[in-house]
Amino acid sequence: MPSFQTSPGTRDILPPQAGRWRAFSAQFADTVESAGYECIIPPMFEDLGVFLRLGDATDVVTKEMYDFEDKGGRRVALRPEHTAGICRSFAQHRPTTPWKVWYSGSNFRYEKAQAGRYRQFDQVGIEVLGSTDALLDVEVIALGWQFFQSLGLKNVVLMLNSLGDPADRAAYIEALRQYLESRSSELSEEARATLQRNPLRVLDSKRVQDKPVIIDAPTIAQFLSEDARGHFETVKAGLDAIGVQYEVNEGLVRGLDYYQRTVFEYVSTSLDSAQTAVGGGGRYDGLVEDLGGPSTPGVGFALGIDRTLLACDSENVFELGAPQMDAFIVDVVDGMTALRLSDQLRAAGFTVDRAYDGRSMKSQMKVADRSGARLAIIIGEDEAAAGNCTVRNLMTSEQQVILQAELVPHLASIVGERNPRRNTQ
């Protein structure tokens, strides 16, 4: 056993899996940048107060926060999600609205690790600040949807609900509390405890014992104000108009307290684990103000990278490609030619790898094969003396001898033209 291992709930994303993560983020960026969202990179830790706004009844705040005092005596916390920090950023810099941003990065929550759940986990997401337009909710929801489609996922369903305006929500919570208390003897012990803290969350219970009580519970729909109802209707009409299928789920409540009006969740139906929500979001019109900024509406979502890739695995989509290289240099003389040629070819824009430690030709050829290179460039004693090299096509096994000086145009004729990597100084 090595002396050190990754901390619980964290892990190394090794190659080649890490390459898949990179491709994932790149594809997400491509999707949302097509809609005018720009990349934002907020800090990984902030004043603890920023995150307390997620809600003092939430587990995220009460027991999962990685908070500590820094050497200057400041109370700070590793971010458990991105939204609060982005709202803090908005309040601090006051950009013009609508401010449309996307992000990709790690979050931290002190939980016990499980399938699709880690202490350090990565999300991509978008946020828009400064507009109450219900059709913006539609755009946000549709972009997430479109991204799942672009990955090739088929078994993702969109759940939709409205939590109403703060007053509606409060009235509903009160009605729900009264109802649940009236039937508390039928609830599980755990659900009764949840009821004391946050009645909405009881609706999320997975226990069979609680199901009958939940089914008969009052629904939020009856409590929506005229405005909130209109907003919700517009969102649904917008989704219908662009053909995004959804399912209204009145039991859908989200884990963070700042949501109001539209909430939604993307659920994978091809995951067997308990964690099937691959993404979720909603509207949080009061959050910026809570953080001391001007009253500013906001809407956004976050997608879990791990869980989404898990869903991709189970649907056999967005798979890893085999490694690829243009050329691999085999030098059995002294390695100097490999050094010189790899340097030249890389500068000319090709992807080139080589072997080290002066190993046998057979050994170097094996590494060339493993590298996924299309061509092997072989330098033996003969080639070194004559200033040429043998170029072997590793797919067809055809090979020919050419002058080293002609390597760049020769490679271009086989693998295609490349843009030179120039030093721009």
Place this chain on the structure above:
RNA sequence: GUGGGCGUAGCUCAGUUGGUUAGAGCGCCAGGUUGUGGUCCUGGAGGCCGGGGGUUCGAGACCCCUCGUCCACCCCA
């Protein structure tokens, strides 16, 4: 935080009722008559059997503790 399963080579796993030098496949390295990979053959390296106590003449196997991991609850992405 609560409950359950599991921890043996880099990876996936075998290891009979506790009994001598702990195995396989894959991967890795080296060879297969001297310049060439992907197939095949041969050989090699690599494990204080997660860690610590205990029971025993003897423990990878049994007991206790601990750490890690997986799964579920909880919660969430």
